[in-house]
Amino acid sequence: MGSRAAGRPAGGTGAIDVVTHPALARLHPTGDHPESPERLAALLEAFPGFVEAGPARDADVERCHTREYVDRLRSIDCPAWLELDTPVSETSYEAALLASGATIEAVRREGFALVRPPGHHALPGRAMGFCLVNHVAVAARYAQAELGMARVAIVDWDVHHGNGTQAMFWDDSSVLYASLHQWPFYPGTGGPDEQGETTVNAPLGAGSGDDEYLDAFVELVEPAVARFGPDLVLVSAGFDAHVEDPLALMEVTKDGFRQLARRSAGLGPRVAAVLEGGYNLETLPQLVEAALMGFSTRTAE
16 A cells, blocks of 8 residues: 555645545445446545545444344345346355455545445435445444444435435434435435434425536525534535436536535535545546545634
């Protein structure tokens, strides 16, 4: 592993740590599936100075997922499909534990966890949408249980609504969930009428770009988070709303993601992020670098 500075965005006056584990580029093989080990291989090459994280514990995962479901993931011993779009194999749970562990370490360091498989569709007892374990939820519960951060805001700008995250915290006044996403679109949740005491959905039509995302962020997300007053802000940072991503129909640019990260960095006293979607291997490292530059404005101030 290179120096930690090598994993920081070039040219920024501030810096945040990139947190990951090299095994995520080989564990949980998925064949021709868009959620592939090559996603992490491309990011490891682009950010060689990452901080290497250890795995989460089963107990960390079980704050969010049922023991029966965790046992099922742990017992997988051959390639299979848990859902029509979610492949697994004998190394999938190992990958999920490393991904959750990296997200927890990102919270400790106020860094950005580059992980796979993604997590925000995973429900308490079920895999969904490429996701096995809900890393941002695991990290939120860890922060509350072990770091004394009572109020956590989760801001999600993956192109898909994070139905798993929303479901886990719908009735929990200590966690705010705010999502900007394409709608109507997979998974079908997060529509304009789907709002709660601590749930804010900002559905955006296909073809939305930087202006629409930033307007929704300023008008809906920022006031909601300010009213909530979090001790910690966690960002589910998906990059599949990019104009060149193959799995969606949005038009956000590299600068749009930099601006989303910059505004996210100002939402609370502590901010950390975790990678969700983003499936164009050529653009993903560039978009992550743009987001790192945006998040780094926090340490530059």
